[in-house]
Amino acid sequence: MTATEPRSSARQEQGQLVEMAWDPITRIIGNLGIYTTIDFQNRQVATCHSTSSLFRGYSVFMKGKDPRDAGFITTRICGICGDNHTTCSHYAQQMAYGAKPPPLAEAIVNLGEAAEYMFDHTIFQDNMVFVDFCEQMVKETNPSVLQRAETTEAPNGHIHGYRTIAEIMRAFNPFEGEVYKQALQVSRVTREMFCLMEGRHVHPSTMYPGGVGTMPEPTTFTDYLSRLVGILDFVKKAVAMNDDVFDFFYEALPGYEEVGRRRVLLGCWGSWQNPDFCDYRYENMNEWGKAMHVTPGIIVDGRLVTNNLVDINLGMRILLGSSFYDDWVNEEPFVTHDPLGNPVDMRHPWNQTTVPVPQKRDFDGNYSWVMSPRWFDGTDHLALDTGGGPFARLWSTALSGLVKDNPYVTSTGSSVQISLPKSDQLPEMTLEWKIPHDKEGKPLSNALERDRARPYFVAYSAAMAFFFLERAMEHVRAGETKVFTDFEVPDEAVGCGFHEAVRGVLSHHMVIKDGKIANYHPYPPTPWNASPRDSYGTPGPYEDAVQDTPIFEENGPENFKGVDIMRTVRSFDPCLPCGVHMYLGEGNELKRMHSPMFGATND
Template identity: 70%
Template sequence: MAAELVEMAWDPITRIVGSLGIYTKIDFKAKRVAECHSTSSIFRGYSIFMKGKDPRDAHFITSRICGICGDNHATCSCYAQNMAYGVKPPHLGEWIVNLGEAAEYMFDHNIFQENLVGVDYCERMVAETNPGVLELANRTQAPHAGDHGYRTIGDIMRSLNPFTGEFYREALQVSRMTREMFCLMEGRHVHPSTLYPGGVGTVATVQLMTDYLTRLMRYIEFMKKVVPMHDDLFDFFYEALPGYEEVGRRRVLLGCWGSFQDPEHCNFRYADMGAWGRRMFVTPGVVVDGKLLTTDLIQINLGIRILLGSSYYEDWTDREMFVTHDPLGNPVDPRHPWNQHTDPRPQKRDLDGKYSWVMSPRWYDGRDYLALDTGGGPLARLWVTALAGLVDIGYIRATGDSVRINLPKTALKGPVELEWKIPRWSNTLERNRARTYFQAYAAACALHFAEKALAEIRAGRTRTWEPFEVPDEGVGCGFTEAVRGALSHHMVIRDGKIANYHPYPPTPWNASPRDSFGTPGPYEDAVQGQPIFEENDREHFKGIDIMRTVRSFDPCLPCGVHMYLGGGRKLELLHSPTGSAGDGSS
């Protein structure tokens, strides 16, 4: 029997340095998404107008790529510049950068998880999409009620209601504290004013660290409530909706570029990048089908490929290569960011051809071009760090199959040990769960960084910046984790100016369209084929499971959702859909 597909689209669903549109074909009889395309409709062109600029301005310019995680871009750019200039910041300068980045993770994950993602699971939303689930939630006791104070799962959902929910309002207050923490370290949020290659301009004092720690301890107390509350909420959805693990599930293909440098080991030299990368406090790595393929940043760097396929650009492989070999003599591919040329070709959107301004970053493992995703950032970070087992700083220990986070005694609660365990699935709920645990992870790291910074200050080592000179010729690459995941900046210097510059934030990895091999991007792959559990019929369908899946990747901050039904146009599918239902005819 032919399946009846209905075209439905959400455009824009959220802001990703422009607009994100999700275009689907849905089989309402089978209650599944048969096909999905992810589109972005705005071209920015930073890689074009960076050319010819003074390299020392790179971090100030690239922080403006994003009004959400601009400091992540500034930090990554400074890492790339440090490499190109051959400069190593003083230890205290790096501890301050780490403290700023930790505060950014806490701020952004908190406001996104609690005030934006949380709305998808609040009482009002669940009442509109799954009233039967809400009825069950009101009868279900919360297993960790003693830790977070909410008696039932329904009470948790009510606390997430926007503007009226108790927890929703509390999270807004917490976000203010974490933003203050960032400003203490880097002067201004979200475009830092005291961050430079070679270190920072922040004046480091005991009082500065005390002001930071006072706010940090309040945040840690908050996390002792947040983690068990979200565990109860997400576990409930698995129990209430059998099969819900398939929502947003895709093959485990995770990439993490590492975060938080250890200044006792990091010298920013490319030749040593594999070694100092492994000493990061978030371990870099690639996980494929649950196995850790590498933790070597040099290998990670050389494996990056920028593919086109469904993107609005001309190919560049017959044009000049800026870097034929890396500083160690390894060959560099023409599709590597060091060699990319950006040649935009705007045209009408064609979902069967070219339909997005997002290119398709892939990671080449020697055989396949893998469509890695970041798991929204935290899922990849925790998964890689857990498997690698390299981090052990007292507050945090990676065990090989989990990450243990020790939070000290706070004003109202004693010490707490949290343990994030590698999940069975890479899916919507586990991306969201990891975001909660990584807030606690970032807070525990910040405690360590503050202790290290205080030790430097008390020892009289208060220098925070090291001078440098810009070379006439050079290359640099920076690797870190933006809030949403893997972030890299690649720079080529010629005649003392920027000859080529390409930043790759997590959104291109996650929101990429089908590449030149026909491989869908992670948003598309995660949504396509997923079941639908919403109780509404086609006429009142909100697409909540689709929205939850896309938002679980943290595609910048949602600004508005508009629904478009395509005039109710129906398509007849002449074969049983498997994976991508690409042979439909109207």
């Protein structure tokens, strides 16, 4: 199996170090390259650089556009989480316009986003991440581990039906494994659920600022419900299988908790608005932010620093560091103070100007088109990561303890309890995701725990989907079927939207002047996770997690696949289109040519 072999095979001995690169990383979207030096004598990664070679420039060509078009344009930032961008753009627009969608519209949006989480997390975890843990891969990288897996009973076999850990690994084998094929079927069903609410996957056709165009008929929701019930067995089994496999790796490879480990620096911007509280007014953002069904928060060393969206917003800083851009701090700011009168920093997204400077990649200088977003706590510029999305979401929600009075999900202060009803094969179940700690009791953020959180959040999304369905049907039965609110675009305004894309934090910041977009900056999870070293020399999360990680693969330099490195990178659910944008360069012209031979038009 060659899925993790270096695409760039150049290796150079430097004393005991070997240079190895994976560019592009397989099984993701976009041009992500991971460049390392590895100390094979001590079985450890010595250095790591994360780079991307593609630039696109949405923040450049959004200027001058009609603000109402922002959602339709920014959805094309990504072909995977485009609906998350649409949703977040509409949140920002609704703040700028002073528009509050009807409650039924919010329920429809929440149902669509819940389906998207279930779709994307399932296909990524089971069809991409688990290739790194399947029988074929483990046989090639850690044959002794596979041998042990053959005789290790699966503790949750009574739930998922596999007797040994090796049987689960075989079910993960690509194209042939039972779980691999089941996940593809579940991804189809969840995509259908999404389309019932948002019209088209992945670029919604029925979502607008101020509401939705979805026809709220009872069958719209019962069709969604029937599909949701149909995937519940898979959702429950997936949690059990993931727990068995990851717990086994800790036992079979003592010290594996250090693979992909970094300081606990997590960010979550919150998800699923609560229409009982959310009016999209910036002045009330702290209150309605805390009422979200996933609680926003910043976690440092396992401690909740803040869950106030106003504080989160004001602390955002965009650093350049090792990226291919010129600075903008000497320009006139777009926004000097937020609507509450708080000063806004020049490096805040509201004030950013994108000035691309193409150049040769230099790991001692600039080497990536990804910028370096950081969160400033008043002293340090923190390189937050998203843990792949679910990890930060669950941790923030658990610590805040604000999700309660909900029959399906409860946050306890140290865990999140998820209740799922009876399904075809399995009884009603309550699952509990607990904040992870190592054997010494220290908070633990590593590759396995990021991956473990993903199926738990699929269960969380399924549980919340039941809740949103009940709310939607209540509105329909009461005749409250309005799904759109009229609004007017102001001549001048600012807006910010906070949401969770599948793989983590997503924000859209917009400035309107003369009725047009004067400045617009979307910041998805990719630049937070994939950023290069910043202006202070701090590595980005990919780099930090890979650097110093131990190597457990049994192969030497000649046959090395880098599976521990790939597990680390893929645990973040990497996706590069959101981090980089297209650029032609000064003086280059894009021409449309006519081919007389075929009558075709080529770009």
